[in-house]
Amino acid sequence: MSAHIGEDAALYALGALEPHEAAAVEAHVEHCSACARLLAQAEDDVTAMVAAGPLVEPPAALAERILATPDASTPATGRQRSRVPRAAWFAALAAAIVVAVLPSAYVYRENLAMHHTMLADADAMARIATSPHRSTAFAGRDAHVMYAPDGSWYVVVIRGAKTPMHVVWPHDGERTMLGTAVPHGDVALLYLPKSHRMDQLALMSDGRVVAQAQLVF
Amino acid sequence: MSALPAWQNPGLARPVRRTPSLMQDSIDDEALAAAFSSKERWAFEAAYARFATLLYSTAYHVLGNAEDAQDCVHDALSRVWRSPDAYDRSRGAIRSFLTVCVRNEAITRLRSKQRRSRLHERVAAEPVEHDEIAVVDVVEHQRLRAAMARLPDEQRRPLELAYFEQKTHVEIAAQLEVPLGTIKSRIALGLRKLAMALGGTR
Numbered sequence: 001m002s003a004h005i006g007e008d009a010a011l012y013a014l015g016a017l018e019p020h021e022a023a024a025v026e027a028h029v030e031h032c033s034a035c036a037r038l039l040a041q042a043e044d045d046v047t048a049m050v051a052a053g054p055l056v057e058p059p060a061a062l063a064e065r066i067l068a069t070p071d072a073s074t075p076a077t078g079r080q081r082s083r084v085p086r087a088a089w090f091a092a093l094a095a096a097i098v099v100a101v102l103p104s105a106y107v108y109r110e111n112l113a114m115h116h117t118m119l120a121d122a123d124a125m126a127r128i129a130t131s132p133h134r135s136t137a138f139a140g141r142d143a144h145v146m147y148a149p150d151g152s153w154y155v156v157v158i159r160g161a162k163t164p165m166h167v168v169w170p171h172d173g174e175r176t177m178l179g180t181a182v183p184h185g186d187v188a189l190l191y192l193p194k195s196h197r198m199d200q201l202a203l204m205s206d207g208r209v210v211a212q213a214q215l216v217f
Numbered sequence: 218m219s220a221l222p223a224w225q226n227p228g229l230a231r232p233v234r235r236t237p238s239l240m241q242d243s244i245d246d247e248a249l250a251a252a253f254s255s256k257e258r259w260a261f262e263a264a265y266a267r268f269a270t271l272l273y274s275t276a277y278h279v280l281g282n283a284e285d286a287q288d289c290v291h292d293a294l295s296r297v298w299r300s301p302d303a304y305d306r307s308r309g310a311i312r313s314f315l316t317v318c319v320r321n322e323a324i325t326r327l328r329s330k331q332r333r334s335r336l337h338e339r340v341a342a343e344p345v346e347h348d349e350i351a352v353v354d355v356v357e358h359q360r361l362r363a364a365m366a367r368l369p370d371e372q373r374r375p376l377e378l379a380y381f382e383q384k385t386h387v388e389i390a391a392q393l394e395v396p397l398g399t400i401k402s403r404i405a406l407g408l409r410k411l412a413m414a415l416g417g418t419r
């Protein structure tokens with residue numbers, strides 16, 4: 001077994017090692033969990049430096065290139081969906097309460113533990129359910145968005161969705177990627193807590209805008 | 218002392234308004250990391266959406282221009298995503314893991330570019346020309362400079378050379394005329410102290 005990485009953790013995270021030394025660090029942390037933790041700490045530290053420095057907005061074109069990245073040739077296709085992200089469920093139930101568009105079977109079909117997790121979010125959902133909101137349809141898809149008049153939250157619901165769809169905010173000649181609405185059953189939902197008003201939203205699929213909605217505040 | 222590149226000089230940076238909660242959504246980093254390591258496609262896209270500004274900034278600071286920075290972020294993320302063991306949660310927070318991947322990719326590119334420029338018989342590697350950039354948050358920018366300034370010189374100098382000038386520890390030791398082992402300790406200590414000054418482990 002190779003030597004523990006010690007101070008090389010910091011140098012690795014900073015990119016200050018010679019290539020053969022960096023390779024040795026990578027090989028070592030594969031089988032030494034103590035050093036893996038040390039390296040994780042150093043990586044957190046360097047990330048804190050980046051985050052405390054000047055931040056630069058990436059151009060929208062980069063998001064499109066990233067989204068076009070294919071999966072590896074041996075993807076985990078045989079695997080069952082390992083875990084539904086909790087937030088997707090939160091969004092699902094929130095939307096069900098707000099507009100009752102979902103068949104109740106959809107909400108309750110999955111396992112009980114997940115259901116209890118959802119109930120833990122009941123306070124937040126109740127707030128959404130009881131707060132005043134507006135709704136507008138997307139032109140181009142069977143989809144709509146519910147949103148708070150102060151722009152504090154948005155719920156995008158897409159029906160008949162077969163593949164994940166990206167929700168973007170077109171503004172100032174750019175597009176900001178807000179998140180991905182992933183279909184479960186054939187409904188895709190995205191819950192977006194925000195702190196500002198977005199007067200336009202668009203849905204993107206395969207790098208193209210497929211639907212747009214104008215929001216009135 | 219050489220002049221600061223534009224992005225290190227707040228006087229030259231055009232401040233722009235930070236877009237509030239730009240990339241937030243309601244999936245926490247833990248859930249994202251779990252899904253990313255089990256190769257769920259949405260997690261790859263969500264990771265980009267969430268960390269785009271951080272990752273792009275990381276590459277930009279090293280490479281100094283938008284075109285190289287975009288290529289770098291794209292290639293680093295694609296490689297992580299397409300490799301069979303893309304990311305293992307024992308490697309720590311996904312945010313930091315990706316940031317360091319992008320930074321190391323950027324430094325590799327920078328060094329090979331400098332090697333090429335040396336091959337073209339320039340006397341020394343040319344310093345990277347930094348575009349004038351729109352800094353998202355000038356107050357944040359000042360935090361790094363202020364925290365750096367509070368480090369003792371013997372830790373600050375080697376850390377600056379590693380972080381801002383992307384030098385290796387061998388180059389830093391030679392430049393500062395300090396033994397290799399000493400340089401490593403000072404960089405490691407300086408980094409830890411700086412991160413704590415910036416607000417804990419995150």
Ligand SMILES: [Zn+2]
Nearest residue numbers: 004005032035
């Ligand atoms: Zn070890």
